[in-house]
Each structure stands twice: as C-alpha cells, then as structure tokens.
Amino acid sequence: xTDLTRLTIAEAREKLSAKExxxxxxxxxxxxxIEAANPAINAYVxxxxxxxxxxxxxxxxxxxxxxxxxxxxIPLGIKDLFATEGVHTQAASHILDGFKPRYESTxxxxxxxDGAVMLGxxxxxxxxxxxxxxxxxxxxxxxxxxxxxxxxxxxxxGSSGGSAAAVAAFLCAGATAxxxxxxxxxxxxxxxxxxxxxxxxxxxRWGVVAFASSLDQAGPIARDVRDxxxxxxxxASVDAKDTTSVDLPVPDYEASLGQSxxxxxxGIPREYRVDGMPEEIEALWxxxxxxxxxxxxxxxxxxxxxxxxxxxxxxxVAPAEASSNLARYDGVRYGLRVDGKDIVDMYEKxxxxxxxxxxxxxxxxxxxxxxxGYYDAYYLQAQKVRTLIKRDFExxxxxxVDAILTPATPSSAFGIADEDLASDPVKMYLxxxxxxxxxxxxxPGLSVPAGLDHKxxxxxxxxxxxxxxxxxxxxxxxxxxxxxxxxxxxxxx
Amino acid sequence: xxxxIATVKRVARLARIAVSEEEANRMTGELNGILxxxxxxxxxxxxxxxxxxxxxxxxxxxxxxxxxxxNKADDIVANAPASDxxxxxxxxVVE
Numbered sequence: 162x163t164d165l166t167r168l169t170i171a172e173a174r175e176k177l178s179a180k181e182x183x184x185x186x187x188x189x190x191x192x193x194x195i196e197a198a199n200p201a202i203n204a205y206v207x208x209x210x211x212x213x214x215x216x217x218x219x220x221x222x223x224x225x226x227x228x229x230x231x232x233x234x235i236p237l238g239i240k241d242l243f244a245t246e247g248v249h250t251q252a253a254s255h256i257l258d259g260f261k262p263r264y265e266s267t268x269x270x271x272x273x274x275d276g277a278v279m280l281g282x283x284x285x286x287x288x289x290x291x292x293x294x295x296x297x298x299x300x301x302x303x304x305x306x307x308x309x310x311x312x313x314x315x316x317x318x319g320s321s322g323g324s325a326a327a328v329a330a331f332l333c334a335g336a337t338a339x340x341x342x343x344x345x346x347x348x349x350x351x352x353x354x355x356x357x358x359x360x361x362x363x364x365x366r367w368g369v370v371a372f373a374s375s376l377d378q379a380g381p382i383a384r385d386v387r388d389x390x391x392x393x394x395x396x397a398s399v400d401a402k403d404t405t406s407v408d409l410p411v412p413d414y415e416a417s418l419g420q421s422x423x424x425x426x427x428g429i430p431r432e433y434r435v436d437g438m439p440e441e442i443e444a445l446w447x448x449x450x451x452x453x454x455x456x457x458x459x460x461x462x463x464x465x466x467x468x469x470x471x472x473x474x475x476x477x478v479a480p481a482e483a484s485s486n487l488a489r490y491d492g493v494r495y496g497l498r499v500d501g502k503d504i505v506d507m508y509e510k511x512x513x514x515x516x517x518x519x520x521x522x523x524x525x526x527x528x529x530x531x532x533x534g535y536y537d538a539y540y541l542q543a544q545k546v547r548t549l550i551k552r553d554f555e556x557x558x559x560x561x562v563d564a565i566l567t568p569a570t571p572s573s574a575f576g577i578a579d580e581d582l583a584s585d586p587v588k589m590y591l592x593x594x595x596x597x598x599x600x601x602x603x604x605p606g607l608s609v610p611a612g613l614d615h616k617x618x619x620x621x622x623x624x625x626x627x628x629x630x631x632x633x634x635x636x637x638x639x640x641x642x643x644x645x646x647x648x649x650x651x652x653x654x
Numbered sequence: 655x656x657x658x659i660a661t662v663k664r665v666a667r668l669a670r671i672a673v674s675e676e677e678a679n680r681m682t683g684e685l686n687g688i689l690x691x692x693x694x695x696x697x698x699x700x701x702x703x704x705x706x707x708x709x710x711x712x713x714x715x716x717x718x719x720x721x722x723x724x725n726k727a728d729d730i731v732a733n734a735p736a737s738d739x740x741x742x743x744x745x746x747v748v749e
Binding site: 360407513521524528538602 | 657661662665666667668669670671672673681684685687688689691692693694695696698700703704705706707709710712714715716717726730732733734735736742744745746
C-alpha cells in the first residue's frame with residue numbers, strides 16, 4: 162500500500178471522493194506517522210487521536226451520504242495559537258498552563274465546517290515571538306531538513322515552526338499558521354513548503370491569541386501552491402466577531418492556478434539587495450525573474466525607499482501592541498498562578514515565572530516605548546514611518562506593478578542553539594528583513610520553494626501583492642513551483 | 655537614547671514582571687542593543703506624515719447595540735486558577 166501521508170490535499174480529496182480510501186485510514190496513517198516522528202521532530206505539543214478518529218468517521222459518513230465539504234476528511238495540524246474548544250491552547254507558553262478554551266476560533270471553525278479533521282496542536286515560538294521556534298516552553302522544533310552529509314539539527318524557522326516542520330515531515334496534510342512579521346513565510350522557506358500571509362483582514366483574528374493586533378494575520382502552510390489555495394479558501398471569511406475582518410467575497414483561489422502571466426508586471430525592489438546577502442540568494446532571485454519572464458511577465462526595477470526602516474519600526478510597533486495585549490495574563494482568569502504576598506506581588510511573580518526570556522524582552526521594550534515621555538519619540542515616529550512604508554508599495558502598484566518578487570529570507574535554515582544569534586537578539590530579528598515590510602503595509606505575501614542552496618537546504622522566493630489580490634500570488638507562485646519543482650527532506654527521524 | 659538599570663527596574667514594575675538584580679543587569683544590555691537598533695528611525699523625515707491608524711482603508715463595522723451574548727459565567731471562570739461561585743478569587747486587596 163502506498164503511504165497515504167504522501168498525498169497532497171488535492172490528491173487525497175480526489176481519492177476520498179472516489180471512495181478509493183477512507184478518511185479514517187488517512188487519519189490513522191497520519192496518527193501513526195506522528196507517533197513515530199514526533200519524539201524527534203517535536204512539531205506537536207498535543208495530539209488529539211480520539212477526536213481525530215471521531216471527526217474522520219463523521220467525514221466518512223458525510224462522504225457516503227454525498228454531503229462532503231471542501232476539506233472533507235483532510236487531516237490538519239493547528240498552531241497552538243488558535244483556540245480549539247476543550248483542547249490544549251497555550252501559545253506554547255508556560256503562562257497558559259492547562260488552558261482549554263470554551264470556544265473555537267473562527268478560522269478553525271471554518272475548517273471543521275468544511276469537513277477537515279484535527280490531528281492536534283502544533284509547536285511554535287512562545288506567543289509567536291521568535292524566528293527559530295526556540296522560545297517555545299515545549300522546546301525547540303527540529304527542521305526535517307538537514308544539510309547534506311551532516312547530522313546537525315537545524316531550526317525550522319518561526320514562529321510557525323511546528324506548522325512548517327509538520328507539513329514538511331508529512332505529519333499533517335496542511336497546517337494553520339499565523340504571521341506577524343514573517344512567521345508563516347520564513348518557516349515555509351526554511352522547510353521547502355508553501356506559506357501565505359493573506360491581506361490583513363482576510364481571515365478573522367477571533368479566537369487567535371493576540372500578539373500585535375494591527376499586524377497579526379492567519380494563513381496556511383501547505384506542501385504545494387494548490388493546497389495552500391484550497392486551505393485559504395476555507396480559512397478566510399468575514400466575521401462579526403472581528404471588526405477588522407473584511408466583508409469581501411472569498412474567491413476560489415484554486416481557479417487562478419494555471420492562468421497566464423502574459424502582460425503581468427513584476428516589480429523587483431532594489432532595496433532588497435542587502436549587504437552580506439549570500440550570492441546564492443541573489444542567484445535564486447535571478448532564476449525566479451527568468452522563470453517569470455519565460456512565462457510572459459514583464460519584469461521591472463522598482464524602488465521601495467523606506468524598506469530598511471521596516472524592521473526597526475516593527476520592533477517598536479509589535480512589542481508596544483504585545484505589551485498591551487498580554488497584560489491580560491495576570492494569574493487571575495486563566496493559566497498559571499504563582500502566589501504572592503499581595504495581588505501585585507502575585508501578578509509580578511506569575512508573569513516572571515510564566516513568560517520566557519524573549520517574551521520579557523519584548524514586553525519591556527513595548528512598555529518602555531509607550532511610557533510617559535517616550536511615546537512620541539518611539540511609537541508615534543514608528544507609526545509615521547509605517548505610513549511611508551505603505552506609501553512606497555502604493556506608489557509601485559499605482560505605477561502599474563501587479564506583484565513584487567523578492568527573496569523570502571536572507572539565508573537558509575540555521576543551527577539550533579546558534580551562539581552567534583543567541584547572544585544578539587537584533588541578529589535574530591534580521592531574519593525577518595524581507596517579510597516584515599508586508600505586515601507593516603497589511604499586504605498579502607506568499608513564500609514558495611524555489612531551489613536548494615549549496616548545503617542542500619531549501620530556499621524560498623516571496624511574492625507580494627496588492628490588498629486582497631491573493632489570486633495573483635497563487636497564479637504567479639504556481640508558475641515558479643512548476644519551474645522549480647517540489648522539495649522533500651530525506652528522512653532521518 | 656539608552657536605559658540604565660534603574661529605568662529597567664521601573665519598566666519591569668510597570669509591566670508587572672518581577673526581575674532579579676542579575677536579570678535587570680542582563681536586560682539593560684539587551685534593551686540598549688534593541689534601542690540602538692531602532693534609533694535609526696529618527697533620521698526619517700516624517701514632516702506632514704500622518705501616523706498609521708488602520709492598515710487597510712476600511713470603515714469599522716458597528717453592530718446593533720443590543721445584548722446578543724451572555725449567561726456564560728461557568729464558561730468564563732472555567733479556566734481560572736481560583737474561583738468561587740462564579741467569582742474570580744484573588745489575594746485580599748482591601749483592608
């Protein structure tokens with residue numbers, strides 16, 4: 162029998178509807194794969210086998226009755242940031258110990274309504290703060306990819322490192338993820354998977370643990386472009402419970418695959434050619450340009466002059482919003498409580514014990530930049546710079562650019578416990594240099610695998626689109642995927 | 655701008671995070687590293703630029719001002735570390 166976990170969502174969908182396989186078999190195949198691999202990869206922080214089998218059984222019933230939904234019987238992993246009713250939801254933090262929400266996030270509810278099956282909750286950086294998945298209370302996730310001829314463990318990227326690793330290691334058919342500064346696209350690039358951060362407002366944020374509310378957006382990580390399109394169609398919706406969710410019809414993203422790029426204008430921003438960028442990243446970018454030209458697109462140089470300020474502005478805006486959002490973890494309403502001599506002592510001890518080091522750093526920065534006397538110099542200045550970053554993109558789009566092509570990350574996956582990165586937080590932050598601009602401007606961004614570096618590790622290209630034009634990204638990424646091929650790690654676990 | 659250890663302790667207090675002397679020391683260096691990095695924003699000319707308040711040009715939807723949810727006290731206290739008859743319990747705050 163063939164390994165069912167190797168099927169893409171599109172392939173599994175076909176076999177399920179043709180009744181060649183049963184949803185229960187497909188789910189069992191994934192549950193066995195998780196059992197075998199998770200001790201090594203650490204992608205799941207909670208597996209829900211009983212619920213998965215129950216949901217799969219119900220799916221088989223609906224398929225037999227001719228009432229199958231668009232994701233009927235498809236087993237998915239859910240990032241630990243999404244509230245799932247009665248199931249482990251801790252944002253991979255100690256402070257949410259034992260939290261089992263009494264409600265379901267809108268995004269996951271949309272997936273269940275379409276028939277998807279939940280395999281469990283996926284590891285991540287604590288509260289989605291990190292670029293390596295090393296800040297999780299549940300320990301680092303290991304990248305299923307290793308450099309050729311090496312046994313050294315690599316990070317899967319972050320913060321959606323569990324999502325990306327689980328998809329790449331065939332431990333789920335697809336996964337939910339979230340992206341505040343690159344947390345979908347950077348791990349997708351590090352694991353040879355496809356990730357899309359849709360336009361701000363495309364997916365409801367309701368029931369997603371908040372990090373930085375003006376930047377957070379949910380999206381899928383999948384094995385290929387088609388699967389990402391299928392998942393986003395289900396995840397996206399307007400939602401009365403999130404006033405920033407947008408009341409626009411959700412297109413059939415899959416229908417855009419295979420459409421021609423003739424006459425499309427692709428912008429190449431010169432500011433993304435940064436100092437010290439490895440030559441092979443530049444070569445990959447040129448290869449991407451060549452593929453799009455071959456497909457009939459016009460490629461033009463553009464300028465996004467405020468690019469270099471996006472990361473520093475992000476490191477003011479995101480911690481400021483986080484420090485406010487995360488004030489709610491006080492040991493009173495949910496999660497961990499450490500007793501103290503009075504209520505303030507209890508708050509301080511609970512938060513000191515419950516939060517990790519990176520988290521504390523960001524809360525401290527956020528509290529400082531919002532504190533009396535510093536607000537104008539930091540937060541207000543950063544929000545003005547943000548307006549300029551967004552304006553750069555608007556000018557490019559108004560001049561006729563349909564989409565922008567850039568590298569996804571400045572390097573391939575790096576080692577776990579990299580001393581150089583651990584000693585300098587800012588160096589770690591630079592991982593998001595190509596992705597963070599997109600969050601600052603609220604635009605959609607997609608990362609698609611485009612090749613391997615000299616060590617045999619995956620590298621991704623990023624496509625940036627106009628607001629709510631995710632279809633353009635899918636059809637363009639599909640062309641890159643067809644030219645580049647798909648990439649799977651060699652199994653070592 | 656840079657911070658000293660006294661400022662770090664004051665900010666930690668504002669953020670309600672207990673820090674030891676050693677942690678405060680370490681954080682002082684780390685925060686100064688990050689503040690040094692964001693310092694470059696001051697070179698951007700922002701004259702006449704409005705600060706961003708909404709990333710997508712959209713009007714905030716408003717719902718009807720009616721009660722449409724509630725009677726969930728059990729659900730709300732279900733995850734509390736300490737509760738009693740649907741009240742959250744905290745250490746005594748009033749003498």
